[in-house]
Amino acid sequence: MEIIWKGSPNFDSNRKPITMVVLHWFGMGTLEGANATFQKPSGTSAHYGISDTRVWQWVKEEHVAYHAGNYVVNQKSIGIEHDANPDKLLSEASYQTSGRLVAEICKRYNIPLDRTHIIKHSEVPRNTQCSGSIDIDKIIRIAKGETMPELIQIEKKDFEKLMMEAREKDKTIEGLNKETNVLKTSLEEKSGQITTQGSEIATLGKQVSAQKGLVTQSEKAYYLQGIELSEAKSKIKKLEKAEPIEAIKDPMRYVVSLVIGAVITWAYTQYPFLGQLGGDQQSVAAFLIGLAVKGLDKYQFETGSKVKLPF
Numbered sequence: 001m002e003i004i005w006k007g008s009p010n011f012d013s014n015r016k017p018i019t020m021v022v023l024h025w026f027g028m029g030t031l032e033g034a035n036a037t038f039q040k041p042s043g044t045s046a047h048y049g050i051s052d053t054r055v056w057q058w059v060k061e062e063h064v065a066y067h068a069g070n071y072v073v074n075q076k077s078i079g080i081e082h083d084a085n086p087d088k089l090l091s092e093a094s095y096q097t098s099g100r101l102v103a104e105i106c107k108r109y110n111i112p113l114d115r116t117h118i119i120k121h122s123e124v125p126r127n128t129q130c131s132g133s134i135d136i137d138k139i140i141r142i143a144k145g146e147t148m149p150e151l152i153q154i155e156k157k158d159f160e161k162l163m164m165e166a167r168e169k170d171k172t173i174e175g176l177n178k179e180t181n182v183l184k185t186s187l188e189e190k191s192g193q194i195t196t197q198g199s200e201i202a203t204l205g206k207q208v209s210a211q212k213g214l215v216t217q218s219e220k221a222y223y224l225q226g227i228e229l230s231e232a233k234s235k236i237k238k239l240e241k242a243e244p245i246e247a248i249k250d251p252m253r254y255v256v257s258l259v260i261g262a263v264i265t266w267a268y269t270q271y272p273f274l275g276q277l278g279g280d281q282q283s284v285a286a287f288l289i290g291l292a293v294k295g296l297d298k299y300q301f302e303t304g305s306k307v308k309l310p311f
């Protein structure tokens, strides 16, 4: 590490054992501006100043510099200024340089690399913003060797290409977001429709079950009609099994008529007084006999049964 000696009249020799490192920033100034101030008898100074890879020194470590706004702290500390301000973050190169310088100082005086011994100016009891946005933990990590340099060399045209690609990706993401919103709206509409269709389906379901009830009733009616039908069928079968009456009617009437004729003839021979009956009475008797035969026929036809004659 190349350290350039600049010198300052603002120091004294009332040193105490060195146990602390106090970190500052230039605030509104620069390395050159700090140099101009420290080289005048201004009453302020620091041991070191860092800007990227440059390290300037104004006060020897064995002397007290006036940086912390607190003389007791000044007596036992080393002060380092950094090239950063409210509008400018400390550069990566400055972080690396500072880490190395802090590591060397702490090794020299056996100072622990921690936040108790490496502090911001604002942590000395005094009202100041110094050292602002500087990441002290990062400097300590670099001083401990825990962090490798993070510098990436890249050509300007490659950088611009990467930036262009990044902007295009942003546009794509924007487009996708719009599509997502359209899909969301569509989805909300669809779910509304589904709800409507759901209630329609419920209504149809009720109608279907009502129809099913009707069908069940119809089936019952059909079943009852089936029973009636089979009863009617069995009646028809019975009737079919019955012997045809007409076939037997005439021969039977013939036989009955013959028998009755024979009986009457026999009666005439046995009881002569019957011969005294007039033709009218004979006609009435024949008519009554005829009625009886007809009645017998009708009975046989309606009942389906066959009357067995006693002879």
Ligand SMILES: [Zn+2]
Residues within 6 Å of the ligand: 023, 024, 025, 067, 121, 130, 131
């Ligand atoms: Zn300061």
